[in-house]
Structure formats: C-alpha cells, structure tokens
Amino acid sequence: MASSITSPTTADDRVAARSVGARLLSRPEIGSLVGAAVILVFFLIAAPPFRDINNTGTILYQAALVGVMAVPVALLMIGGEFDLSAGVAVTTSGLTAGLFAYQLSVNVWVGILLALVVSLAVGAFNGWLLMRTGLPSFLVTLGTFFILQGLNIAVTRLTSGAVASNSISDMDGFRTAQWIFASEIHLGGVTIKIIILWWILFVAIAAWVLLKTQIGNWIFAVGGDAAAARAVGVPVKKVKIGLFMAVGFFAWFAGMQLLFVQNGVVQSGEGVGKEFVFIIAAVVGGCLLTGGYGSVVGGAVGALIFGMVQLGVVYAGWNPDWFKAFLGTMLLLATIVNLMVKNRAEAR
Numbered sequence: 100m101a102s103s104i105t106s107p108t109t110a111d112d113r114v115a116a117r118s119v120g121a122r123l124l125s126r127p128e129i130g131s132l133v134g135a136a137v138i139l140v141f142f143l144i145a146a147p148p149f150r151d152i153n154n155t156g157t158i159l160y161q162a163a164l165v166g167v168m169a170v171p172v173a174l175l176m177i178g179g180e181f182d183l184s185a186g187v188a189v190t191t192s193g194l195t196a197g198l199f200a201y202q203l204s205v206n207v208w209v210g211i212l213l214a215l216v217v218s219l220a221v222g223a224f225n226g227w228l229l230m231r232t233g234l235p236s237f238l239v240t241l242g243t244f245f246i247l248q249g250l251n252i253a254v255t256r257l258t259s260g261a262v263a264s265n266s267i268s269d270m271d272g273f274r275t276a277q278w279i280f281a282s283e284i285h286l287g288g289v290t291i292k293i294i295i296l297w298w299i300l301f302v303a304i305a306a307w308v309l310l311k312t313q314i315g316n317w318i319f320a321v322g323g324d325a326a327a328a329r330a331v332g333v334p335v336k337k338v339k340i341g342l343f344m345a346v347g348f349f350a351w352f353a354g355m356q357l358l359f360v361q362n363g364v365v366q367s368g369e370g371v372g373k374e375f376v377f378i379i380a381a382v383v384g385g386c387l388l389t390g391g392y393g394s395v396v397g398g399a400v401g402a403l404i405f406g407m408v409q410l411g412v413v414y415a416g417w418n419p420d421w422f423k424a425f426l427g428t429m430l431l432l433a434t435i436v437n438l439m440v441k442n443r444a445e446a447r
Contacts, residue, residue: 127385128397130436134383134429135404142411149414156290162406163298166399167353168373169380170298170305171346173398176381177309178342179322179390180236182225184243185346186373191247192218192354193365194255197264207272215351221247222347226340248371255367267363280352281359294356298399301349305395318342323391379426380405383433404429 142149149158168185175182182188192214200210221243229239252262259265267273284291309315317338320328329335358365382388383404384397405426412422 127392127394128400129385130433131384131397131400131404134433135400135407138404138407138411142407142415146411146414146416149411153288153290154410154414156292156295158406158410159295159403160292160406161409162403163292163295164353164356165376165380165405166298166402167294167301167356168346168349168377169384169398169402170301170395171342171349172377173381173384173386173393173395174305174309174318175342175346176378176386176388177322177390177393178318178339179325180229180339180342181240181378182343182346183237183240183374184221184225184247185240185350185377186370186375187244187247187251188218188221188347188350188370189353189357189373190251190365190367190370191221192351193358194251194264194354194367196355197267197358197363197365198255198258200267200270201265202258204270207267207270207276209272210267211272211276211355214354215348218347218351218354219344220347222344222350223340225346226343229343230336230339244374251367251370262367264363264365264367270363273359273363276355277359280355292360297352302395302399309395314338319391321390376405376426379430379433383429387438388434401433 148154168189172182172185195217196207196210196214198210199205199213200207203209225236225240225243228234229236232239255262255264280293282293284293284296309318317328317333320331320333321335321338325335354365357369380401381393381398383401384394384399386393386398408425408429409422412419412425
C-alpha cells in the first residue's frame, strides 16, 4: 500500500524560495526603471547638451515639479481612487497664500498657513463626498476641478483686478519662505533647486509608509477590495479620506513652490491639465488604474522619465509638439506592461 505521507524531500511550490531575479521582475517599478535607463542612454547619444553635467539640475528640477505631486497621486491610485482636481488645487494653494497675505497686509506665513488649511479641506471634502455618496472619484474630483478652476479666476479678478495675484515679494516673511520652498543649492558645478531634495525626502517617507507600516497595508487592501478590507477591520473611510488629504497637503507644498519660484505671483489659469501628467507619472511607475497595486518609487521614476524626455526633446532640437504624443504612447505602453507584471507576479 502506497504511503500517503509526503516525502520530506518533496518541494512544495507554495513555499518554494524565489530567485532574486524573479522577485525583481515582480516589482511594480521594474518596467519604469528599464524605461528610464533606455531613455537616458538614448538622449545621451541623440542630444549632446544632455551630457552636460550643468544641465543635470535642470532635468531633475523638471522631474521634481511632477514628482512631488506624483507621490500622493500614486498612493491614491494604489488605494483605488483618482483626483482630477490635483492640478488646479496646486494653483488654488498658491493663490490663497498670495492673495490673502496681500489683501490683508499680513505676514506671508499667515497666508501660507491659511493655504494649508484650505488645501487639506479640499482634500477632506473630496474624500468625504466620495464616501458619502458612493460616486466614482472621477466624477467627484472632476466637479471639484471645475469649482476650483472657476474660483481661481473669479476670486483673483475680484481682488486683484487681473488674472494674476498681486506680488508679495516685498512683504514680511517672503524671503524666509522663499528660502524654504524655492531656494537653490550649489553642489560643485551643479545648481540644485531645493524642491529636488524635498522630492527625494517625500518619496523616501511615502515608500516607507507604504511598504513598512500598517497604513501601507491598509492602502493596498482598500485599493484591492474595499469590501473585503472593511470586513477584516480596515478603516476604509478614514484611509480614503486620508489619501485625499495627502493630495491636498502635497498640492499645498507644490503651490508654495510655484508662488515663491515666481517671485510671489501666481497666474489664476495655471495647473489645468497637470493632473493628467501626475497620473501618467504614477502609471508609468507601475500603478494600475484598477487600484491595489503600484509603487511610490516607481512614480518617482515615472516623473524622472517625464523630465528627461521633456528636456531631451529640446536638447535634441526636435519639434516639442511631439512631446504630448509621446506621453500618450508612454501611458498606453506602461499600462500594458504593468498589467503583465502584475499577472506574472500573481501567477507565481
């Protein structure tokens, strides 16, 4: 009679050790890393100015402008939601700080703090309305997009009489705030904008939260299956509202950078269309549109790809009109690659 006891030497596929290569190939950001390497080599060959070390700071700066907002957008997408108001929310933040400080003649930092409150409130409103109504985040935040866009233009015209805020460059607190949000650091022959360092810090913190904390587990859970997550005790409502508030916080920071890099003036029509760039960076970095899968580090790599291509096209002397076509192509390819990586990881 054959023994029913499994031989101790028989391997069980469910607990078999995976090779380093297999683990790497299952990471969401692997596709974006390969893409970034290919694009880097391509422009090093095709665009001579790309090789100039003095242009490195400019390329990283363009990447950071997208990368700062790609951090919360990636987290939100992993949590299964979108925020189409993220682009104009950046402008709203900058306008709020500038207009309030100028109109009331108060220290610039008072306007900055008020802008933070407003940005967090916009994020909380988006999250609350989403959970309250059950509407898709696409519709909720599209409504917020139009509300903010209208308010940005209308309030700016009403208070300043123009489509841009009044300059606050000569007001108390401006220089200190400009140093924090928009200063430059010289490292050898390279000039680095401080937002690049902020971006790196934000990516490191967000990646740690996502991969090493309970909150990160909750984000993956609510993005994968909110009903199942709720059934095992995950505070789905708090997580999703918190993710939208994170978008609000980063929109505030990006708005301050916009305000102070432009010497205290913000155009009320800025920011429209930027939300799609943030989403593209996150998707290129490994985030699926269906939620529950993605990487903050990948979103940073996606932003880096954006910066390299945007300036690489210019340095190569090509027609910049092709850039948007490239973004669309990159989005489609990244979506397909990300889905293949996810399916491969699940199969293993």
